[in-house]
Amino acid sequence: MPTGVHLRDVREQLFNAAERLLVEGGPSALTSRAVTTAAGVAKGVLHRHFDDFDAFLAEFVMDRADKMDARAKALLEAAGTGSVVDNLAEAIIAVFGSVAVAIVALVTFRDDLRRRLRETWPAGVPVLTDAAIMIGDYLERERELGRVSGVEPDAAAPMLIGTGHLLFADRDTPPTPDAVRRMVRSVLNAK
Incomplete structure (x- = not known):
């Protein structure tokens, strides 16, 4: 995904991607890379919105x-x-x-x-x-x-x-x- 593109409700987009991955592949399927790929966003987007991956998971x-x-x-x-x-x-x-x-x-x-x-x-x-x-x-x-x-x-x-x-x-x-x-x-x- 190109940088500089405004994402609408990126948190929900990431949460929905995490839910799909979790349901389909279990906890081991959840990595920051897998979530951002499934959400269709750049890898750094998750870390711009959350302190770390466990902070993301806790909010999810x-x-x-x-x-x-x-x-x-x-x-x-x-x-x-x-x-x-x-x-x-x-x-x-x-x-x-x-x-x-x-x-x-x-x-x-x-x-x-x-x-x-x-x-x-x-x-x-x-x-x-x-x-x-x-x-x-x-x-x-x-x-x-x-x-x-x-x-x-x-x-x-x-x-x-x-x-x-x-x-x-x-x-x-x-x-x-x-x-x-x-x-x-x-x-x-x-x-």
Whole structure:
């Protein structure tokens, strides 16, 4: 790419390229050169916008965690409508159909990234922790509405995320929606 050409939203361009590489090739596919090549920008662009590659990766992970806000809002708005099992299954499929599983591998793979994330993120993996909070808030709302009884949201939410992660991780083909609904029913002990 020629120098001196103005790039629109270069950060998002780089983040989208990183997401594609991460999903397709795993954490080892992510290098600054691979990201800039996939984004179609000059090699130095990434380092003009970020202190180093781990700073880029930390902001990438946090950006993808921030994208959970729209999912969380939609799930809360679904409280009181439809089936609780179906609402949760759709949310879990959306979370794990995204880059979430790959981000877990990335954070596990890179020690410096994990240390950097700990500076701003106290515990867990950002995308999965946000998903557990989202599901916990939804279950609490459903409990208030009287549609879920005998379920402790703070306990059920991490169980749903952990089990969902196991369903989706290291598979060439994602689980069927029915398999996800069975898992949700089992965790919630629902019919």
